[in-house]
Amino acid sequence: MNTQDFTWLKKGILNELEITEYHLTSPKLHEEATAILLSDLHGTRYGKEFIQTICSYHPDFILLPGDIYDEWCDIQKTTNLLRKLKDIPMFYSTGNHEERMDEYFEVLEDLRNLGVHVLQKKVLSFSVRSNLFEIGGISSRLTEKSYEAKEINALYQTEGYRILLSHRPHWKNLYNAMEVDLIVSGHAHGGQWRMPGGHKGLIAPQQGFFPTYTEGLLKLKHAQLLIGRGLVKEYHGIPRLFNPPELVVIHFHP
Numbered sequence: 001m002n003t004q005d006f007t008w009l010k011k012g013i014l015n016e017l018e019i020t021e022y023h024l025t026s027p028k029l030h031e032e033a034t035a036i037l038l039s040d041l042h043g044t045r046y047g048k049e050f051i052q053t054i055c056s057y058h059p060d061f062i063l064l065p066g067d068i069y070d071e072w073c074d075i076q077k078t079t080n081l082l083r084k085l086k087d088i089p090m091f092y093s094t095g096n097h098e099e100r101m102d103e104y105f106e107v108l109e110d111l112r113n114l115g116v117h118v119l120q121k122k123v124l125s126f127s128v129r130s131n132l133f134e135i136g137g138i139s140s141r142l143t144e145k146s147y148e149a150k151e152i153n154a155l156y157q158t159e160g161y162r163i164l165l166s167h168r169p170h171w172k173n174l175y176n177a178m179e180v181d182l183i184v185s186g187h188a189h190g191g192q193w194r195m196p197g198g199h200k201g202l203i204a205p206q207q208g209f210f211p212t213y214t215e216g217l218l219k220l221k222h223a224q225l226l227i228g229r230g231l232v233k234e235y236h237g238i239p240r241l242f243n244p245p246e247l248v249v250i251h252f253h254p
């Protein structure tokens, strides 16, 4: 914690955006590639600077593992943001909040019209120069037990680098059985409140107090699990505390 310039205080109280960069390597990759993870936006409006920041990384693709909209948000705020990013390939899986929306089907249609790949128990092959990625997604509508790892693993057909988008970070039994390289999720919003300089959140849905799965890169049996803290600045009147919204940049290396 830096007590000199009060950056930590601005981020902690004023919810200034924090950027976290991860470097992942794999023998399946032949050259560098970059992805951006945007999770749990919940219709939050971000301005021109946010778009410029994303573009400054020259991302090859964007991963959206759910809750970019919710049932109370202004749909146009998220749609406008995605429209400005539509030249970058985007891959999306649903979050629990989109699934509760009256406009659920409308929102999925809007996303498809913007060229976003909506992944509902579906895997797509996607080349980035000489790299082959297979990017899949599952919905958070079902429970962990309603998914068969075997069935999801079978959707991946190539020897490319395998990514799974799945909103809920705490489905550890399912994820430990997944034969993919990377799982990206969100949902826990970093545990909402933290102590200054700390990385332990106070509470998260389905995980209760002092949750385990709120941020960062975790090693699983076969895969790595990358959890975004989310971009929503406050959750319907409940502020984030010492838990700034997060833009995640993933650098892939051979």
Ligand SMILES: [Fe+2]
Residues within 6 Å of the ligand: 040, 042, 067, 095, 097, 187, 188, 189, 230
């Ligand atoms: Fe969320």
